[in-house]
Amino acid sequence: MTVNSNPNNHQNSNESAYKRIRIFDTTLRDGEQSPGASLEPEQKIILARQLAKLGVDVIEPGFAISSPGDFAAVQQVSRELQTVEIAGFARAMKADIDAAVRATADAARRRLHLFISSSDIHLDFQLRKSREQVLQIAREMVAYGKQFVDQIEFSPMDASRSGREFVIEMVEAVIAEGATIINLPDTLGYAMPEEYGEMFRIVRQQARGGDKVSYSAHCHNDLGLAVANSLAAIRAGATQIEVTINGVGERAGNCSLEELVMAIETRKSAIGAETGIVTGEIYETSRMVSRAMNFPIAYNKPIVGRNAFQHESGIHQDGLLKNRSTYEIMDPDAMGIPRSMIVLGKHSGRHALKHRLSEYGVKLDETQLEDLYNRFKVKADELKLVPDDVLIRLASETTATEHDPYTLTDLQVLAGTQRSRIASVTIRERDSEQERTYTGTGTGPLEAVIHCIQQAIPVAAEFEDLELHSLSTGEDARGEAVVSIVHNNRRYRGTAIHNDIILAAAQAYVAACNQQLLSVKPADNGASA
Template sequence: MTIQKIQIFDTTLRDGEQSPGASIEPAQKIIIARQLAKLGVDIIEPGFPVSSPGEFSAVEQISRELQGTEIVGFARAVKGDIESAIRATRDAARRRLHLFISSSDIHLDFQLKKSRQEVIRIAREMVAFGKQSVEEIEFSPMDSTRAGMEFVLELVEAVIEEGATVINLPDTLGIALPEEYEALFRTVRTQARGGDKVRYSAHCHNDLGLAVANSLAAIRSGATQIEATINGIGERAGNCSLEELVMAIDTRKATLQVETGIDTSEIYATSRMVSRTMHFPIAYNKPIVGRNAFQHESGIHQDGLLKNRNTYEIMDPEAMGIPRSMIILGKHSGRHAIKHRMSEYGIEVSGEQLDEVYTRFKQVADEKKIVTDNELLRLVGEATATQHDPYVLTEVSVQTGADEACSARVGVRTQDGAEHVVSASGTGPLEAVIRSIQELIPVAAQFEDLELHSLSTGEDAHGEAVVSILHEQQRHQGSAIHKDIILAAATAYVAACNAALLSSARQRQQQQV
């Protein structure tokens, strides 16, 4: 059986950006668009050109620059919108005009205040108008899943007759069930006049958590294009998540008999870029890119994973560019996982020493829930009277002022017992601390990313800091939990540096052997 290619239509920069609080500047759109092209999406909808001069400019520049990707100009079924979309995309090597108009009675009665026949007339006229300048016309009857089959068929037939080449049947409110959405596509494809001469696209919202399932249902009934966003960002509960859809197809290719052209190794980098740029944090338990998606605390799961990854994982996170952090140490972890984590740092303990480490570990885990690598190495050091970390943070103090730069004083102890202290300033307390650490630890200059999370509320609240650095083309992470978020960030930064240094040392030892 032939494998069908599914085109991925990315609307992160249009529908995704419509999420409250997700708006970004035109220059940031261009950076994300470049990454989307690197990811391998087939089509990019970079914005709504008529909405603002900045939006028009961003779509125009993306059209000029990304000559290997089809660019979409989004427009209402209004001449002014269409003219703006056509102008903004005029330099694209391949372009498409995407027109939409409401189709459900509730939209027609309360929003458009037009009859069905008026909507059909407008759709006909605007598709014909757009066709004068752009060959590829995508038409979307908005809210099609609540419009009624008879009217959807009539509207689709009208726009096909005027030259529409792609029919998108959007589940605008995310109300459809997979079997209903599948039936909608099947009926339109087989019963609409000219329905066999156009391509079909699905655009699903996630209000009931069914966006990916509905998109797969559309594929089963003939859709060859899926419209999605990075991290599932979008209005209300969001759109179909690109990474979830792509990995569902990739993982179940033999069953679905379809594939995409996405470079899965770029998934994580793209997800992180969109999350940071739009200031939208990713839920811990989000499939594919959530921090817990490939992490395991249960002792039974950890034991199985250490013996064979496939026991509890159906995908390879590293193939998606996700750092390998399979085992999370917590109160449910067993001796096997703890011993394995220590061995990753070249530390071998057994017998009474392992029992001592395990006892100390359980005490900390009951209090802090998660035991970071930095904390584990401290516990091992206490049990063995040895400092295993290249650097141990010994002092952090910060001085702030309303109108002055902040200053920080940071101290570390090296493995030979020497104490080092430096001071640095910055525009904020965190920057001052980071600069101090960078002076103390040369590898720390490769700082990449910082995440801060609140783990609780009230007077006893704790914050978690996760720091990523790049060292010798490899990403390393460190994490720490503390009531003082600045101290947590500093500890996590030093932990990431230690992980990088220990990793390099292990690699050198292996090469010598």
């Protein structure tokens, strides 16, 4: 896979056989419009820095006129990120344009992104204006914006549900007034790929001046076709695609950056295109956006979902252990995704168990492996997925040897509304065979517990992340905790399942620390052991 490590050093058409696709990221504007995804200005700035590191070509930081906070965020991003083009988003209204112009004044490179509806249903029921009135507004506002900036992107909103003749008429009008980029949005995610591609071909061929401007695609995912439609637009001549991280956005979201980019990278020859995205930053960017918006990522989300590079089937696991390409078409390491390709469940085979235990330095003979496998099958039927701490415990039972350096034997937490949370944790150390009790406090019960464990286990690791998942419903529901720690630029993940989610998180943290202490796998670009 070709990775452009310098997003500002792109190949030109003479140096590459592939068409260069510009990536326009609207996570901070259209993505933030997703219900519940609101971001503080400081969060937008942090994410914008990461987007620049990811290598996007254009950032749309917000809707400047919508609030003082959004204006300030757009302004600071424009001042700070001088290597990325900044798009000032505005309705076809003078007040919006003025706000966008002021907010982006300090950008090294900027454009205005103007929009107005073009479909009859929007004109009749939302704008309550005729086609002639809308055309006049579009002309006047593009001409007005052209006084301030050279680059103007124009979007006839709901273009995919508009009459082709009117879209062409509107595109001709704004090109005549100075628009330089034409975006044909599938605002409701309604189009089929063949229809969407055909719209681009017709507009490019039939609109006067249509061959003198660039074309962009902005697709929503209501029918799950945002990526497919964006690829259809590329084949039909679009050179810019508008995306969001994790596909966030209104309703079912927007075209997902990671899915589009990896489709292009993986099938580059078939598509005939390339991007300037630094693929090694994809996973970290995805996690940052998920955390900032408090939006969990679906397990089966392509590229960045928890199951995207995990395999439970014994047949798949055996093939992967022999050669990764047997069941994976992309290299997760190249996207910064921790290597955790094998998950252990009732479909797992003996080879997978042996491989996972070898990562902890545990070796079994054939008789022991068979005994462990039988124990494992019983536990897998009970738990569905067998976490590492349970596997190690099963191995200890099989070999009559304790493998975990540390074992959590007792935990108590005192919580209340008027005081700090107080925790008490008892840890058993394998080598000394001694149990010690530690106490700690925190603003929450988990923080108090982690402070206790950190006193007990001498691992200079950063507590990076905690995921909690409900595995059942009702009063006796069990929760799965997944804890990630980082030590010497390597990630280690511990998992645990229990009815008490605080206890599950504590056990997962101890399991991650044990994994780091037991791991015999050499470091490799921060991949998980």
